[in-house]
Each structure stands twice: as structure tokens, then as C-alpha cells.
Amino acid sequence: MRTSATLIAIAVSALAAHAALAQPVHATCESKRAEISRDMEHAKAKGQVSRVRGLEKALRENQAHCSDAKLEQEHAARIADQERKVEKRQRDLDAARDTGKTGKIADREAKLAKEKAELEKLRRGAL
Numbered sequence: 001m002r003t004s005a006t007l008i009a010i011a012v013s014a015l016a017a018h019a020a021l022a023q024p025v026h027a028t029c030e031s032k033r034a035e036i037s038r039d040m041e042h043a044k045a046k047g048q049v050s051r052v053r054g055l056e057k058a059l060r061e062n063q064a065h066c067s068d069a070k071l072e073q074e075h076a077a078r079i080a081d082q083e084r085k086v087e088k089r090q091r092d093l094d095a096a097r098d099t100g101k102t103g104k105i106a107d108r109e110a111k112l113a114k115e116k117a118e119l120e121k122l123r124r125g126a127l
Helices: 002-021 029-043 049-065 067-100 100-125
Strands: none
Touching: 029 049, 029 067, 067 100
């Protein structure tokens, strides 16, 4: 039992570290345009002609179709979807606890921790 608790603690620590290093969610269309422009400059510097063309197209699409309200709505939908995943993993863990199999319980706890970390990452990037 102590081993599974240690494994879970390691998994949660790794997920927290990964989430801390992850880039934040794009808050605005302008920030997306800035990132595309930075990527384009890097691609130009490396002579990646086809990548530059793709990024130019992405920039045109962003300018034509991006709205901050739409980004906010998409982000809210991602959070809702992740909340459903967390709820499912919690039900899976509860079912595993009913069986009493420590291996299954540890596995389900690790999966739940991963989904919760992802949800927290999404919430921190909330608009």
C-alpha cells in the first residue's frame, strides 16, 4: 500500500511540474497573431519556406475569422469537457475501491490525478 502511495505522489509531482512548464492558453486573437508572427520569423531565419507559407495562411485566417469571444467560448467548452473527464475518472476510482484491488486503485488514482492536473492547467489559463 505504501508503494502505491509513493507512486501516486511521484505522478502528481511530475504532472504539477509539467503543468507549470506548459505555455498558457492564448488569451486573445492579438496574442495568437503575435505568436504566429514570432514563429514566422523563426521559420524565415531557418529557411523553412513551406512553413512560412503555412504560417502566413494561419495569420490571414486569424485576421479574418478570430474573435476574442469565440476564443473564450472555446476555452469554456474545453474546461467543461475536462470536468466531465475528471468526473468519469472519479467514478472509475470509486468502482476500483469497491473491488478493493490495490493495483487497480493506484492506477485509477494516477489517472484521476492526471485529469485533475489538466483541468487545473486549463483553469489557470482561463480568460
